[in-house]
Each structure stands twice: as C-alpha cells, then as structure tokens.
Amino acid sequence: xxxxxxxxxxxxxxxxLGLSSIFVVDERxxxxxxxxxxxxxxxxxxxxxxxxxFIQEVVRYDDRILSxxxxxxxVTPSDDRRLVVxxxxxxxxxxxxxxxxxxxVGGLRVAExxxxxxxxxxxxxxxxxxxxxxxxILSEDRRSLMGRIQQNAQTSAAGLGLDVVDVxxxxxxxxxxxxxxxxxxxxxxxxxxxxxxIARGNEAAQRVRALAxxxxxxxxxxxxxxxxxxxxxxxxxxxxIFAEAYxxxxxxxxxxxxxxxxxxALQGGNSSMVMTPDSEFFDYLRSATPxx
Amino acid sequence: MAGNSGGPWGGxxxxxxxxDDRGPNKGGGRRPPExxxxxxxxxxxxxKGQDQLRVLMGGxxxxxxxxxxxxxxxxxxxxxxxxxxxxxxxxxxxxxxxYTVKPEEQSVELFLGEYxxxxxxxxxxxxxxxxxxxxxxxxxxRTEDIGERQTRGNEGLMLTTDANIVDxxxxxxWNIADPAKLLFNIRDPQLTVQAVSESVMREIIAASNLAPxxxxxxxxxxxxxxxxxxxxxxxxxxxxxxxxxNLDKADPPREVIDAFREVQAAEQERDRLQRQADAYAxxxxxxxxxxAAQTLEEAEGYRARVVNEARGDASxxxxxxxxxxxxxxxxxxxxxxxxxxxxxxxxxxxxxxxSIVGSGEGSGVVPYLPLNELRRNSTTNQGx
Numbered sequence: 001x002x003x004x005x006x007x008x009x010x011x012x013x014x015x016x017l018g019l020s021s022i023f024v025v026d027e028r029x030x031x032x033x034x035x036x037x038x039x040x041x042x043x044x045x046x047x048x049x050x051x052x053x054f055i056q057e058v059v060r061y062d063d064r065i066l067s068x069x070x071x072x073x074x075v076t077p078s079d080d081r082r083l084v085v086x087x088x089x090x091x092x093x094x095x096x097x098x099x100x101x102x103x104x105v106g107g108l109r110v111a112e113x114x115x116x117x118x119x120x121x122x123x124x125x126x127x128x129x130x131x132x133x134x135x136x137i138l139s140e141d142r143r144s145l146m147g148r149i150q151q152n153a154q155t156s157a158a159g160l161g162l163d164v165v166d167v168x169x170x171x172x173x174x175x176x177x178x179x180x181x182x183x184x185x186x187x188x189x190x191x192x193x194x195x196x197x198i199a200r201g202n203e204a205a206q207r208v209r210a211l212a213x214x215x216x217x218x219x220x221x222x223x224x225x226x227x228x229x230x231x232x233x234x235x236x237x238x239x240x241i242f243a244e245a246y247x248x249x250x251x252x253x254x255x256x257x258x259x260x261x262x263x264x265a266l267q268g269g270n271s272s273m274v275m276t277p278d279s280e281f282f283d284y285l286r287s288a289t290p291x292x
Numbered sequence: 293m294a295g296n297s298g299g300p301w302g303g304x305x306x307x308x309x310x311x312d313d314r315g316p317n318k319g320g321g322r323r324p325p326e327x328x329x330x331x332x333x334x335x336x337x338x339x340k341g342q343d344q345l346r347v348l349m350g351g352x353x354x355x356x357x358x359x360x361x362x363x364x365x366x367x368x369x370x371x372x373x374x375x376x377x378x379x380x381x382x383x384x385x386x387x388x389x390x391y392t393v394k395p396e397e398q399s400v401e402l403f404l405g406e407y408x409x410x411x412x413x414x415x416x417x418x419x420x421x422x423x424x425x426x427x428x429x430x431x432x433x434r435t436e437d438i439g440e441r442q443t444r445g446n447e448g449l450m451l452t453t454d455a456n457i458v459d460x461x462x463x464x465x466w467n468i469a470d471p472a473k474l475l476f477n478i479r480d481p482q483l484t485v486q487a488v489s490e491s492v493m494r495e496i497i498a499a500s501n502l503a504p505x506x507x508x509x510x511x512x513x514x515x516x517x518x519x520x521x522x523x524x525x526x527x528x529x530x531x532x533x534x535x536x537x538n539l540d541k542a543d544p545p546r547e548v549i550d551a552f553r554e555v556q557a558a559e560q561e562r563d564r565l566q567r568q569a570d571a572y573a574x575x576x577x578x579x580x581x582x583x584a585a586q587t588l589e590e591a592e593g594y595r596a597r598v599v600n601e602a603r604g605d606a607s608x609x610x611x612x613x614x615x616x617x618x619x620x621x622x623x624x625x626x627x628x629x630x631x632x633x634x635x636x637x638x639x640x641x642x643x644x645x646x647s648i649v650g651s652g653e654g655s656g657v658v659p660y661l662p663l664n665e666l667r668r669n670s671t672t673n674q675g676x
Contacts, residue, residue: 026405027476046406064479065528067487083451088487090528138453138498146495165528168491172498173451183547186456190551194558201562205569212573216580223584227591234595238602245606249613255624256612259631272640281632282643 020053025060030096032059039097061099061107065090065165068112070119074175079133084173087146089119089153090166098161115157119167122152137172145169388420396431398471410472428471433535436464436486438493449545450494456502461541462514464489464521466534473531481532485525489537492520505542506552514539 033041246253399411439448
C-alpha cells in the first residue's frame with residue numbers, strides 16, 4: 001500500500017514530464033522549437049519530436065497552400081484606360097526560420113499584410129509597365145502577365161520566407177463610373193448593328209427584286225426575239241412554198257389568184273359596180289355567139 | 293465498493309472517450325503524444341499507464357464534479373477491480389481505434405502526424421492514439437456558384453477583349469480525387485476552387501470577343517474553363533477533381549439586353565425582307581417564264597398556221613393547175629365564170645351599155661347615176 005502511495009505521484013510526475021517533452025508534428029505543419037524566444041530547432045518533417053519541458057515552447061506553422069485575396073485596386077496601363085483589378089495569391093511558408101524572423105510573433109496576419117502590399121506593388125508595376133496596355137491585359141497575354149507578377153512577387157516575398165505558388169488576376173473590370181459609358185457604347189453598337197441589319201435586309205431585298213425584274217425583262221424579250229425568228233421562218237417557209245407551187249405556171253397563177261382576190265375583195269355586198277357588158281363575162285349576154 | 297468505484301471509472305472513461313473524439317478533429321497533433329510516450333513499452337505497462345492516465349483524468353473529473361468520495365476510495369481498489377478496469381480500458385481502446393468509413397468516404401490515417409495510409413470504405417483500424425484519422429467525403433459533388441449577380445453585386449460582369457461587358461454565371465462541380473492531398477496541401481479548398489474558377493473564367497472571357505461568347509462558344513468555354521481549373525488545381529496538388537463546369541448564363545448585362553434583343557429582331561426583320569424579296573422574285577420570274585412560253589408557243593402556232601395555210605393553198609393550186617393543164621381552155625373558162633358568178637352575184641351592179649351611151653364623141657346621152665341613192669337602197673335592202 002505504501003509502495004503504491006509512493007508510486008502513483010512518481011508516475012504522475014514522470015508522465016507529466018514525458019508529455020511536455022514530446023510533441024507531434026502533423027503532416028500539415030512545420031514547427032519551430034523556441035527557447036525564450038530564440039529559435040532552437042526546426043521541425044519540417046511530420047512525426048514525433050522532442051523538446052526540453054518548460055523552457056522550450058513549440059510554435060506551429062501551416063505547411064499547406066494558403067490563400068490571400070488582394071483588395072481591389074485601380075491600375076492605369078500605358079494607354080491610360082483605368083482598370084479595376086484584384087488578384088489572389090496562393091502561397092506557402094517555405095522557410096519557417098526566415099518567416100519567424102520576418103514576421104515575429106504576428107504570424108500569418110502580419111505575413112498577409114506584407115504579402116498583400118508586395119502583390120499590390122507588383123500588380124501595379126507589371127500592369128503599369130510601358131508596353132502593357134489594357135488590350136494586353138484583356139488578351140491571351142494575361143497569362144504571361146500573371147506569370148510575371150508571380151515571379152516578381154516570389155522574389156519580393158523571398159525575404160518573408162514565403163513561396164508564392166501562384167498569382168492570378170481575378171477581375172479586370174472598368175471602374176464603376178466608366179460602366180455606364182461602356183453600357184451606352186454597347187447599346188449604341190447594338191443599335192448600329194440593328195440598323196445595319198435592316199439596311200442590309202433592304203439592300204438584299206432590292207437586289208433580289210431588281211435581279212428578278214431584269215430577268216423578267218430578259219426572259220420576255222428573249223421569248224419575243226425567238227417568237228419573231230419563228231414567225232420570220234414561218235413567213236419565209238410560206239413564201240418558199242408559194243413560190244414553188246405558183247412558179248410552175250405563172251400565168252395561170254396570175255389568173256387563179258386574181259379570181260380569188262376578186263372574190264375576197266368584192267364580197268360582202270358593200271360594193272357596187274358600174275360596168276359595161278363588154279367584159280368577157282357578158283360575152284353571151286346579148287348574143288349566143290361571142291362577138292369576136 | 294466495486295460498483296461505487298465503477299462510477300469514477302466510468303466517468304474517467306467517458307472523459308477519455310471525449311478526448312478520442314476530439315483527437316482527430318482539432319487536437320490531432322496534441323492529444324496523441326500523451327499516451328504515445330508510454331505505448332512503445334510492454335502491454336502491461338501500456339495498460340497501467342493508461343490506467344494512470346484515466347486516474348488522473350477521472351480524479352480531475354471527479355474533483356470537478358464534486359464526487360470526492362470516489363477519489364478518496366481510489367487507492368484502495370482490489371485485484372478484481374484492477375482486472376475489470378484493465379478490461380474496460382482495452383475495450384475502450386478498441387472502441388476508440390476502430391472506425392467505419394462509409395461507401396462515399398475515404399479516410400486518411402496519420403501515424404504520429406505523418407501520412408500513413410488512405411483508408412477505404414468499410415471497417416478500419418487505427419490504433420489509438422498513435423494513429424489518428426480523418427474521414428473525408430470524396431464522391432459527393434460540391435457545387436460552387438460563381439457570377440450570380442443578385443447576390444454579389446457586379447461579380448458576374450466580365451470584360452471582354454473588345455472592351456464589352458458580359459454577364460457570366462456558371463457552376464463548378466467538384467469532388468475529391470485524393471483526400472490526402474486535399475488535407476495536406478490546401479487550407480481552404482472551397483475558397484480555392486471559387487477563386488481559381490473565377491480567375492480562369494475571367495481569363496478566358498478576357499481573351500475572347502463578345503460575339504463568340506454570346507453565340508457559339510459556350511461549350512468550348514465551359515470545356516476550356518474546366519481544363520484550366522483542373523490544371524491549376526493539379527499545380528497546387530490539391531487532390532481536387534473538377535467534375536464539370538456548367539456555363540449557366542453568358543448574356544449581355546441587363547442594362548443593355550434590350551439593345552441586343554433589338555438586334556435579334558433586326559436580324560429577323562432582315563430575314564423577312566429578304567424572304568419577301570425572294571417571294572416576289574419567284575413570283576415574277578415564274579410569270580415571266582409563263583409569258584415567254586406563251587409568246588413562243590404563239591409564234592410556233594403562227595408558224596404552223598402560216599405554213600399549213602401556205603401548204604394548203606399551194607396544194608389546192610397545184611391540184612387546180614393539174615386539172616387545168618389537162619384541159620386548159622375549158623377549165624380556165626369554167627373557173628372564170630364560176631368565180632365571176634359568185635363575185636358579181638353578190639354585188640350591186642349597174643350595167644351601162646356602151647352602145648346606148650354612145651360611141652361617138654359628144655353625141656351620146658350623159659347617163660345619170662345617183663350613186664348615193666343606189667347605195668342607200670342596197671343598205672336598206674340589207675337591213676331588211
């Protein structure tokens with residue numbers, strides 16, 4: 001019993017000391033062992049680690065990729081068209097010792113402030129550079145601009161012990177006061193397009209009508225020409241038929257045709273004739289033998 | 293006695309269990325080492341150590357709960373009690389170390405904080421407290437809605453290459469491909485997906501003109517966005533898989549949408565005008581073709597008529613001529629008389645005999661011919 005009485009407090013002390021001298025570094029963390037504020041050890045790999053109880057303390061830092069959104073800033077590219085830009089950065093703590101030295105006990109909050117100002121400066125610098133216009137920002141080159149901001153920020157943030165993994169621009173918009181003007185311009189463009197559409201419609205319609213009218217005229221006159229050719233051929237054929245037939249006895253033709261013509265010309269009862277009975281027709285009118 | 297001391301043990305066990313529950317969630321790095329230092333030793337010692345731990349905790353718990361009696365009786369337990377306590381402790385330990393992973397989940401196990409393995413659905417064993425675990429739902433799809441203008445001001449408005457503004461709204465659906473990467477590499481997965489998606493979409497929009505975005509490229513934009521977001525996520529080694537990107541809306545901003553609708557109306561108007569003209573053209577062309585055909589057919593008809601008439605006349609003449617040549621005198625006479633008969637039969641005739649009129653100059657009678665009267669007679673005759 002007495003042994004137990006002694007054993008239990010002893011065990012308590014041992015356990016307590018043991019517990020305060022070991023610590024686990026998680027996969028997600030890096031840890032610093034500080035002794036009265038002085039950096040004594042760096043634990044970058046996960047696993048079990050030791051420290052001296054009471055005098056040393058452990059400070060843990062996130063080893064994952066952290067995010068930082070910058071405030072919206074206005075930049076003026078070289079063509080003087082202002083743009084409202086914000087970005088976000090993805091970064092991680094590369095060097096905990098340097099990080100601790102740079103930001104002190106403030107930790108991530110201080111680091112975010114610093115990184116944020118670094119980013120803003122780099123965004124302004126890269127987007128405000130000589131050859132960068134707002135057209136460059138609004139084009140395929142945006143990616144390379146983001147790459148440049150990231151590299152510059154990486155260089156500037158190296159002193160903070162940070163590794164800037166990625167910087168991406170989010171919005172690159174017009175300032176609110178320019179928004180209305182842009183909307184007005186878009187509207188005007190659309191109106192122009194609408195007017196253009198209708199004008200083109202009219203143009204096309206007129207073209208089609210004119211072409212149709214022309215084709216009509218052409219078709220009709222073609223047909224007319226063709227018809228005249230046909231009529232001419234017909235007349236020619238008629239003439240040749242007549243010529244062939246009548247040419248065989250011209251005298252008889254004259255006689256025959258005259259008779260026909262008399263009949264046609266004098267028919268209808270609307271003609272009167274004053275004649276002498278001398279004509280051949282009256283040869284027998286006065287005597288049974290023709291007077292010769 | 294046993295029952296009495298069971299109270300504090302139970303209390304101790306409960307608070308220990310509470311520690312287990314907290315362990316994986318936030319104390320993962322802190323709680324395990326307390327027992328961890330003792331565990332590498334023999335089973336017996338382990339158990340004792342845990343017992344002591346529980347005594348510590350139970351004692352404290354008891355003290356705070358005000359059940360001082362249990363604490364006072366603690367040191368006087370018998371062998372049976374110790375055995376029972378040990379058994380209870382083992383049961384608790386097993387209970388704390390075994391966990392289930394549901395079909396849609398995976399677990400990540402950490403051995404003393406270090407990545408150890410990924411647990412699959414089913415019953416998993418993670419010997420407490422050296423191994424801690426976290427369960428992550430990997431298959432369920434999470435949706436980030438980006439660009440909804442009602443909720444977040446002008447977020448959905450994006451600037452295009454030609455300095456126009458387009459209102460974009462899209463959803464990114466994602467799940468988790470690798471829970472370990474997700475846990476160890478990214479602090480805010482959801483925020484990261486949102487931010488990267490917005491950035492990628494703005495980048496794509498900024499590299500395109502307005503018209504193609506509105507018209508045909510929606511599918512392409514969604515696909516490109518998905519690829520780019522996935523690529524960025526892979527760069528971060530985030531373990532996030534982008535399942536799909538739905539481009540919900542790619543419209544002109546509502547401030548100018550009327551103007552865009554007018555353009556559409558104008559496009560249709562243009563179409564209408566063209567179609568009307570086409571209709572006109574079709575009509576008049578058909579008419580013209582018909583008319584042309586008529587003209588031609590008429591000409592052909594004329595040809596046929598004229599030629600036939602000529603042939604007929606010629607043939608008739610030839611026939612007559614043939615007859616005539618057989619008996620010319622008689623035929624000529626007959627023809628003449630027949631015709632004259634017809635001709636003279638029809639007309640008004642006034643026959644003046646030359647012999648009556650007088651053959652000598654100035655000696656004859658001047659006949660009076662009332663032509664007008666003659667004509668009048670003939671017309672009244674006709675009228676009757």
